[in-house]
Amino acid sequence: MSKTKTKYVCSECGYESLRWIGKCPNCESWNSFIEEIFETKKSGGSKKKSESVPLKLTDDVPQTEDRIQTGIKEFDRVLGEGLMPGSVILLAGDPGVGKSTLVMHAAGKIKTKILYVTGEESFRQINIRAKRLKVNNENILVYPETNLEFITDQIKNENPAVVIIDSIQTIYNPDFDNAPGTVTQIRECTSALMQLAKVNGCAVIIVGHVTKEGFIAGPKVLEHIVDTVLQFEGERNHSYRILRAQKNRFGSTNEIGIFEMHGDGLSEVANPSEIFLGDRDKIVSGSVVTASMEGTRPVLLEVQALVTPSNYGNPQRVATGFDYRRLSILLAVLEKRAHLRVSTANVFLNMAGGIRIEEPAIDLAVCAAIASNLKEEKAKESLVAVGEIGLGGEVRGVSNIEKRISEAEKLGFSTIIIPKANMKSVKKKTKIKIVPVEDIQSAIEEILI
Numbered sequence: 001m002s003k004t005k006t007k008y009v010c011s012e013c014g015y016e017s018l019r020w021i022g023k024c025p026n027c028e029s030w031n032s033f034i035e036e037i038f039e040t041k042k043s044g045g046s047k048k049k050s051e052s053v054p055l056k057l058t059d060d061v062p063q064t065e066d067r068i069q070t071g072i073k074e075f076d077r078v079l080g081e082g083l084m085p086g087s088v089i090l091l092a093g094d095p096g097v098g099k100s101t102l103v104m105h106a107a108g109k110i111k112t113k114i115l116y117v118t119g120e121e122s123f124r125q126i127n128i129r130a131k132r133l134k135v136n137n138e139n140i141l142v143y144p145e146t147n148l149e150f151i152t153d154q155i156k157n158e159n160p161a162v163v164i165i166d167s168i169q170t171i172y173n174p175d176f177d178n179a180p181g182t183v184t185q186i187r188e189c190t191s192a193l194m195q196l197a198k199v200n201g202c203a204v205i206i207v208g209h210v211t212k213e214g215f216i217a218g219p220k221v222l223e224h225i226v227d228t229v230l231q232f233e234g235e236r237n238h239s240y241r242i243l244r245a246q247k248n249r250f251g252s253t254n255e256i257g258i259f260e261m262h263g264d265g266l267s268e269v270a271n272p273s274e275i276f277l278g279d280r281d282k283i284v285s286g287s288v289v290t291a292s293m294e295g296t297r298p299v300l301l302e303v304q305a306l307v308t309p310s311n312y313g314n315p316q317r318v319a320t321g322f323d324y325r326r327l328s329i330l331l332a333v334l335e336k337r338a339h340l341r342v343s344t345a346n347v348f349l350n351m352a353g354g355i356r357i358e359e360p361a362i363d364l365a366v367c368a369a370i371a372s373n374l375k376e377e378k379a380k381e382s383l384v385a386v387g388e389i390g391l392g393g394e395v396r397g398v399s400n401i402e403k404r405i406s407e408a409e410k411l412g413f414s415t416i417i418i419p420k421a422n423m424k425s426v427k428k429k430t431k432i433k434i435v436p437v438e439d440i441q442s443a444i445e446e447i448l449i
């Protein structure tokens with residue numbers, strides 16, 4: 001016996017309520033509640049048997065995990081050395097960013113059976129894309145279907161090692177009356193796929209679209225269910241794409257994968273510094289190169305600042321690719337410790353190339369770029385600056401200094417400014433000139449011409 005009821009679900013975070021409310025008490029978003037129908041099944045009839053039994057932790061199991069390599073190094077690294085059998089990976093991103101392209105490239109190189117379930121595109125469209133991407137792998141089975149029951153049956157029949165669901169917003173479980181793409185459908189379908197993955201031992205890649213607000217469409221709840229959440233990002237005006245792990249039960253979340261989108265698909269960017277530095281023939285004031293760590297890799301990038309006088313009471317501060325609050329702090333430090341008049345100036349900060357940097361090791365380059373544009377003095381040629389700035393204006397040590405130095409050296413830079421505290425972990429012999437600095441004021445003098 002089952003009973004039909006309605007409830008209201010927040011489309012952003014999945015919070016449930018028995019009546020409609022304007023503002024979600026959980027995630028505080030407005031107007032996000034939508035009505036959903038759900039059925040409560042009364043227990044009765046025969047009792048189901050569990051598919052698992054309690055086991056002793058000390059029981060022997062094979063210790064090697066045979067991960068499935070996608071053959072795309074950037075993708076495998078973010079996953080943590082490939083796909084873990086039995087795991088569910090959510091690949092989220094804006095429509096058009098290249099999710100289907102990425103999974104098709106990956107499918108093209110996987111050496112075991114793959115079931116590519118397409119709910120968005122027809123077999124013909126998938127076929128055309130595969131030709132364009134030069135994917136010709138006999139292991140791929142394309143299955144245009146949106147009904148979860150049929151999909152589950154095919155997974156059981158075909159027993160693929162990898163299942164791709166493109167996209168979760170188009171799949172529905174016929175046991176529920178809700179339309180595909182609603183919170184209930186997305187959650188139910190994902191949970192069912194998760195269980196199937198655990199029982200069958202296949203790796204499931206679920207493609208999901210992201211809403212305007214940046215949430216994974218509707219259900220942020222999905223993040224809790226799946227093992228791994230990968231975010232595929234890119235800017236409309238840039239051709240490269242960044243793959244990040246937001247959550248990973250089987251690997252680090254520090255790694256990023258960088259790709260470039262061309263007409264014939266995505267290519268891996270093995271040396272990101274070359275992209276983010278771009279064309280630096282003509283160096284202007286307000287530009288300083290820094291070395292940031294993205295996961296285990298150093299990336300050189302250009303920090304750009306523009307400082308203009310503010311005619312109004314409230315100076316503007318805009319930071320692209322950098323934390324706004326961190327910028328405010330650094331401006332206060334520049335004002336107080338380096339005696340630069342920035343409190344009345346408009347400051348625009350940009351990480352060239354559209355990358356987003358979270359680590360404080362680029363503080364020094366940010367401060368130097370602002371000082372450079374304010375004073376109209378260029379940074380010395382062929383120079384890289386790294387260091388975290390403390391509130392006292394001191395330049396603090398950073399991690400992985402050797403990797404940063406060798407990346408700068410490899411790319412032909414002649415000088416690197418580093419925190420004095422890092423000097424003890426620096427090798428004696430380097431081609432690049434290493435200049436240790438202790439405080440912001442002397443560092444800026446050292447950096448600018």
Ligand SMILES: Nc1ncnc2c1ncn2[C@@H]1O[C@H](COP(=O)(O)OP(=O)(O)O)[C@@H](O)[C@H]1O
Pocket residue numbers: 093094095096097098099100101102132261262263264
């Ligand atoms: N025929 C084509 N020629 C060149 N580029 C294309 C072509 N079709 C799609 N693309 C590129 O691929 C992108 C769409 O990729 P897709 O994998 O379908 O995105 P998603 O699955 O994330 O919505 C487009 O933004 C475009 O840059």
Ligand SMILES: [Mg+2]
Pocket residue numbers: 099100101120166
């Ligand atoms: Mg797609």
